[in-house]
Amino acid sequence: MTIVVCLKRVPDTEARVRPTPDGRGVDLGGAKHVINPYDEYALEAALRLKEARGEGEVVVVSLGPTEAAETLRTALAMGADRAVLLRTDAPVEGLAAARALAEQVRALNPDLVLTGLKAVDDDLQAVGSMLAALLDWPGATAVAEFALEDGRVIAHREAEGAVEIVEVPRPCVLTITKGPFEPRYPSLKGIMAAKKKPLDEVPLVPPASAVERERFEAPPERQGGRILGHGPEAVVELVRVLREEVKIL
Amino acid sequence: MATIVVFAETRDGKLRKAALETTTAARRLADHHGGTVTALLVGPPGVESEAETLGRYGADRILVAAHEDLATYLPDAVTRLLGEAAAGAQVVLVPGTAVGKDLGPRLAARLGVDYISEALALELADDALRLQRPRFAGKVLEWLRLPLAPAIVALRANAVLPQEAPRAAQVEPLAVVLDERDRRVRVREVRRAASTRPDVSEAPIVVAGGRGLQSPENFRLLEELAEAFGNAAVGASRAVVDAGWRPHSDQVGQTGKTVSPQLYIAVGISGAIQHLAGMRTARTIVAINKDPDAPIFKVADYGVVGDLFEILPRLTEEVRRTRAQSA
Numbered sequence: 001m002t003i004v005v006c007l008k009r010v011p012d013t014e015a016r017v018r019p020t021p022d023g024r025g026v027d028l029g030g031a032k033h034v035i036n037p038y039d040e041y042a043l044e045a046a047l048r049l050k051e052a053r054g055e056g057e058v059v060v061v062s063l064g065p066t067e068a069a070e071t072l073r074t075a076l077a078m079g080a081d082r083a084v085l086l087r088t089d090a091p092v093e094g095l096a097a098a099r100a101l102a103e104q105v106r107a108l109n110p111d112l113v114l115t116g117l118k119a120v121d122d123d124l125q126a127v128g129s130m131l132a133a134l135l136d137w138p139g140a141t142a143v144a145e146f147a148l149e150d151g152r153v154i155a156h157r158e159a160e161g162a163v164e165i166v167e168v169p170r171p172c173v174l175t176i177t178k179g180p181f182e183p184r185y186p187s188l189k190g191i192m193a194a195k196k197k198p199l200d201e202v203p204l205v206p207p208a209s210a211v212e213r214e215r216f217e218a219p220p221e222r223q224g225g226r227i228l229g230h231g232p233e234a235v236v237e238l239v240r241v242l243r244e245e246v247k248i249l
Numbered sequence: 250m251a252t253i254v255v256f257a258e259t260r261d262g263k264l265r266k267a268a269l270e271t272t273t274a275a276r277r278l279a280d281h282h283g284g285t286v287t288a289l290l291v292g293p294p295g296v297e298s299e300a301e302t303l304g305r306y307g308a309d310r311i312l313v314a315a316h317e318d319l320a321t322y323l324p325d326a327v328t329r330l331l332g333e334a335a336a337g338a339q340v341v342l343v344p345g346t347a348v349g350k351d352l353g354p355r356l357a358a359r360l361g362v363d364y365i366s367e368a369l370a371l372e373l374a375d376d377a378l379r380l381q382r383p384r385f386a387g388k389v390l391e392w393l394r395l396p397l398a399p400a401i402v403a404l405r406a407n408a409v410l411p412q413e414a415p416r417a418a419q420v421e422p423l424a425v426v427l428d429e430r431d432r433r434v435r436v437r438e439v440r441r442a443a444s445t446r447p448d449v450s451e452a453p454i455v456v457a458g459g460r461g462l463q464s465p466e467n468f469r470l471l472e473e474l475a476e477a478f479g480n481a482a483v484g485a486s487r488a489v490v491d492a493g494w495r496p497h498s499d500q501v502g503q504t505g506k507t508v509s510p511q512l513y514i515a516v517g518i519s520g521a522i523q524h525l526a527g528m529r530t531a532r533t534i535v536a537i538n539k540d541p542d543a544p545i546f547k548v549a550d551y552g553v554v555g556d557l558f559e560i561l562p563r564l565t566e567e568v569r570r571t572r573a574q575s576a
Binding site for chain 1: 322363384395442533549
């Protein structure tokens with residue numbers, strides 16, 4: 001069984017991000033980069049599935065700059081078998097990214113494609129659904145847990161206040177959210193082994209996007225507000241404020 | 250004249266609040282630019298009774314797709330139905346829910362157009378939809394222009410409050426025939442959370458707890474406060490979700506949900522940067538923390554410094570009493 005995991009290199013979530021003064025870019029303040037946390041859950045799920053079956057291949061695919069090779073190397077150290085980098089220095093998101101990934105997935109012809117629910121940099125939450133649609137494969141999003149059953153996947157899909165148990169015939173695309181398992185750390189042995197695993201780099205001509213960005217801006221500054229008081233005595237004033245100023249009570 | 254199509258999501262045959270938010274946003278675009286709003290109402294037989302509500306919130310035309318298999322979300326079927334409803338439209342709006350965010354990108358890929366989620370503000374220009382949205386969960390905002398090819402957009406939940414704008418709506422039942430492809434992904438079972446409280450992404454009030462709560466059992470204090478408000482959700486910081494005290498579905502922040510409630514009460518949360526990103530668009534923020542220097546106070550509109558174990562029971566009691574008096 002071949003499992004493809006699509007993962008993205010993103011700035012760490014502790015990074016301070018600010019628009020550049022001209023509003024054309026963002027300043028990441030020298031943040032370190034990591035595997036997108038949701039993609040890490042997807043990778044962990046793929047590795048566990050392979051281990052439980054005792055066979056199979058996990059192929060990690062990323063679309064990004066040269067540095068994304070390091071991110072893929074980390075995924076190989078965690079236990080993926082081989083990696084493909086669709087290399088481009090231009091930011092590629094949304095439909096353009098999904099199209100490039102779909103083409104690569106077709107070439108790999110897997111049984112299952114996993115990716116994170118969303119990337120924590122662009123917050124778009126689009127690529128998984130788009131991949132399913134472009135491949136014309138069945139898909140399910142926001143999956144916290146899943147198991148194989150005959151030719152299908154039984155997936156636990158999270159909706160607001162409910163979990164839907166869905167049947168998805170394979171091959172299919174699942175987007176993964178945090179489930180019962182924490183992503184593993186690469187072991188020293190894994191890191192050594194990763195150096196010898198295949199990592200193919202394929203230059204990607206960045207496709208044009210019809211989305212035009214006017215500018216980045218900082219979110220409105222929130223004024224540090226009023227300290228209403230100390231201890232339980234302040235509660236009466238807080239409730240008065242909620243009733244009379246916020247008008248929510 | 251622009252045609253704006255909205256996906257009117259239902260659950261158990263009833264419109265979800267996010268469907269009304271989407272309809273209100275569409276009505277405003279149509280009013281500012283001269284256009285009409287078409288709503289696609291999807292659900293089990295009987296869902297047509299919800300059409301009147303959509304008219305009240307500003308839909309001019311309501312297409313009703315009622316079918317017993319549409320009682321739960323069939324992604325392939327709904328993508329096809331919305332694609333048919335959107336033929337010739339300039340804008341398609343979907344709600345910022347799990348279903349809306351599954352559906353929007355599917356439709357976009359099918360039509361070969363782009364899709365944008367988490368829209369906070371929308372504006373129709375002659376040749377594009379301008380919109381404002383967060384990146385990095387709100388650490389920065391961006392303004393984008395999407396061509397009307399159509400422009401497919403998911404709104405951030407709670408970014409637009411539903412507002413009545415009654416229209417004499419025309420209701421058209423669709424003859425829904427589902428094939429095997431439409432049904433290939435199907436819901437076997439729905440497990441509802443035991444709690445009847447709203448989801449953190451949708452609730453008008455969120456009371457959220459962090460490590461200051463000291464143990465999972467102590468979240469009972471927040472549950473009681475949420476209960477006192479009546480329509481509040483209980484949220485959690487990443488630290489307590491990572492510790493296994495609360496489910497990930499309650500997590501607010503860059504690796505959880507980004508929320509825009511009317512009121513956010515952060516209790517025992519110091520205010521890590523990735524948490525602040527996820528809640529800073531709340532209308533009003535209240536912080537309760539024993540550390541007067543906690544970063545959360547820098548974004549809070551109102552703060553109370555002190556021991557949350559003394560403050561919370563008192564607050565719950567006062568909220569309960571105030572609501573009983575005004576009821």
